[in-house]
Amino acid sequence: xxxPSIQTMIQAIPRSxxxxxxxxxxxxxxxxxxxxNLSSIGDAIQKDPDLTARxxxxxxxxxxxxxxxxxxxxxxxxxLGIQQVQDLIIASSVLDRFKGVPxxxxxxxxxxxxxxxxxxxxxxxxxxxxxxxxxxxxxAGLLHDVGRLVLLSQAPVHARAIFDLYRQERIxxxxxxxxxxxxxxxxxxxxxxxxWKFPPHLIxxxxxxxxxxxxxxxxEAAVVHVADHLVGAMGLGSxxxxxVSPLDEKAWAALGLGVESLSPLVxxxxxxxxxxxxxxxxxxxxxxx
Amino acid sequence: MVVxxxxxxxxxxxLVPAGxxxxxxxxxxxxxxxxxxxxxxxxTETTRQHDPLARLPLAKLAQLTAELQARFWQPDATxxxxxxxxxxxxxxxxxxxxxx
Numbered sequence: 001x002x003x004p005s006i007q008t009m010i011q012a013i014p015r016s017x018x019x020x021x022x023x024x025x026x027x028x029x030x031x032x033x034x035x036x037n038l039s040s041i042g043d044a045i046q047k048d049p050d051l052t053a054r055x056x057x058x059x060x061x062x063x064x065x066x067x068x069x070x071x072x073x074x075x076x077x078x079x080l081g082i083q084q085v086q087d088l089i090i091a092s093s094v095l096d097r098f099k100g101v102p103x104x105x106x107x108x109x110x111x112x113x114x115x116x117x118x119x120x121x122x123x124x125x126x127x128x129x130x131x132x133x134x135x136x137x138x139x140a141g142l143l144h145d146v147g148r149l150v151l152l153s154q155a156p157v158h159a160r161a162i163f164d165l166y167r168q169e170r171i172x173x174x175x176x177x178x179x180x181x182x183x184x185x186x187x188x189x190x191x192x193x194x195x196w197k198f199p200p201h202l203i204x205x206x207x208x209x210x211x212x213x214x215x216x217x218x219x220e221a222a223v224v225h226v227a228d229h230l231v232g233a234m235g236l237g238s239x240x241x242x243x244v245s246p247l248d249e250k251a252w253a254a255l256g257l258g259v260e261s262l263s264p265l266v267x268x269x270x271x272x273x274x275x276x277x278x279x280x281x282x283x284x285x286x287x288x289x
Numbered sequence: 290m291v292v293x294x295x296x297x298x299x300x301x302x303x304l305v306p307a308g309x310x311x312x313x314x315x316x317x318x319x320x321x322x323x324x325x326x327x328x329x330x331x332x333t334e335t336t337r338q339h340d341p342l343a344r345l346p347l348a349k350l351a352q353l354t355a356e357l358q359a360r361f362w363q364p365d366a367t368x369x370x371x372x373x374x375x376x377x378x379x380x381x382x383x384x385x386x387x388x389x
Contacts, residue, residue, distance in 0.1 A: 172362060233378045235360070246363040252370050259373045266377050 001157060003181040006191045009154035013192060014097065023048050024093070027086055041082055042074040045089075054092060054279055055085065061275035063120070084135040091119070091142050095280055098146070101153045105163050106240040111149070112281055113237030113273070115142050120272045121227035122205075124265055129219070129255055137223055140205040144224050145239035147188030147206075151177070163240070173241040174210050186210060212251040222251035234266065236273060290316075293330035298322060303358060304351050308376045310343035318347040341383040353382045 026044035033040075046052050052073055059076040060069055070076050077085050101108055122141030126134035151159045158180055166176040177184040190207035205220035209228055212221035225248055231237075232244040296305040296319065304319065305311065311319070311327070319327065342350060357378055358364040363371075 230374065233361070233374055234381065242360070244361045246366065247371055247374070249368060249370060259369045262370070262373050263377055266381065270381075 003158050004155050006183060006188050009150050009188065010192050010195055012154050013150060013195075023051060024086065024089055027082070027089070038074055038077050038082075041085070042072070042077050045073050045077070045085070051089060051092065055088060058088060058276070058279045061272070061279060063272050063276050063279075083133070087135050087139050091139055092280065094143060094146065098149045098153070101149050102156065104156075105152060105159055106148070106238070109281070110237040111145070111239050113277060114231060114239050115145060115237075116276050116280055117231040117234070117236040117269060117273050118142070118144055118224065118227045120276055121231050121265070121269050122223050124268050125223050125227055125255065125257070128257060128261055128265065129223070131219060131223070136199075136202060137205070137220070137227075140202050140220060140224050141227050143189065143193065143202075144206050144209045144228060145185060145189070146192060147185030147190075148239050150188045150192060151181075151185060155181075166240075172243070172245060184210075210245065212248055212254075219254060222248075222254045225251045226255060230262075230266065231269065234269065236269070291330040293328040296324060296327050298324070303354055305347075306354060306376060306379060307372065309350070309379075310340040312343055315343075315347040315350075341380055341387055344387060345383050349386065350383070353379060353386065357382060 023044055026047075027041055030040045030044060045055060055073060055076050056070060058064070059066070059080060064080070066079065070079065080088075095112065098108075119138040119141035122137035123134050126137040131137070151162070162173070162176045162180045165171070165180060166173050169176070171179075174184045174186065186207050186209060190203050193203045193206060201218070201220050204218055205224045208214055208221035209224040212225040229245055229247045232241070290311050292305055292307055292309050292311060295303055295307050297303050304322070304324070305315075305327075345353070357375065361375075
């Protein structure tokens with residue numbers, strides 16, 4: 001059976017951002033309005049009780065580490081900023097989009113644990129590197145393997161063939177994808193995010209996360225690559241690949257970080273993952289995939 | 290005492306990675322395993338007390354090291370960054386083991 005084209009698979013994925021779509025649209029309209037204020041943004045969010053609870057839980061978690069407790073959406077929006085809140089809503093909506101992907105080849109709990117941890121790590125690296133808008137890197141990390149979800153949901157027969165080859169030949173999973181399909185999950189994700197009108201730097205981060213040195217020397221892919229390597233080494237979930245991908249040392253060098261930054265980075269990832277996982281996956285502490 | 294270079298057995302299997310702190314008992318076991326000498330960087334009692342790797346039985350340390358190596362596509366990657374990542378992961382595993 002010939003593998004499906006990337007376009008064919010992506011056409012089967014809903015283009016809207018699901019139940020959060022109206023909230024995102026309302027925020028965008030409020031941002032464009034001359035009368036835009038934090039209160040109108042807060043009102044838009046509060047129409048969705050689940051989103052409100054999620055936002056407040058995250059705002060009060062170690063992910064942000066605010067000393068004072070935030071009790072209203074308006075406080076959260078004013079402290080986090082509208083763009084960051086919008087990113088968190090988008091992250092939530094993407095998780096919802098892929099509910100129901102079969103667990104047969106990859107545990108979805110494990111997949112999202114890995115993705116959230118890479119998001120946390122990417123944001124922390126961007127903060128350490130003092131890159132603008134580090135919250136964007138959380139979204140990039142969260143979505144870096146989303147192409148694999150498209151594969152699992154839209155091409156299950158080929159996905160099984162990929163995993164069989166991966167186990168038989170003991171090659172990295174993305175290389176098995178290339179052998180079976182002629183393309184890999186990075187390309188699928190890049191096409192999907194392009195269709196969803198994500199910004200180019202985010203698409204770039206996802207498209208080159210296994211080969212950041214091929215990515216025109218931009219830091220985005222290097223950040224996600226290093227985050228993916230660290231989280232893989234920490235064993236925080238898995239998107240199917242059971243081994244730790246090699247570290248591209250050029251990518252590390254491009255970030256300009258010292259070796260001494262690794263230890264606090266690992267500690268911070270460990271500190272934040274349980275809280276962020278609980279916020280996005282509604283899971284209780286203690287049951288690790 | 291802190292090991293400055295990787296300690297391997299005659300088959301080349303990594304027993305103790307560079308950066309680990311060895312106790313007297315661990316040194317005795319290494320000698321029993323036929324390791325004649327190791328490269329040493331430094332040694333203080335304070336380091337030993339705070340280094341979870343130094344508190345592990347040597348056999349457990351070798352087991353955790355082997356298990357961790359088996360998870361890397363490039364377990365022999367050298368250089369300050371891969372070596373520090375490996376050491377941090379080993380410390381993390383050791384902490385988990387001691388906690389359990």
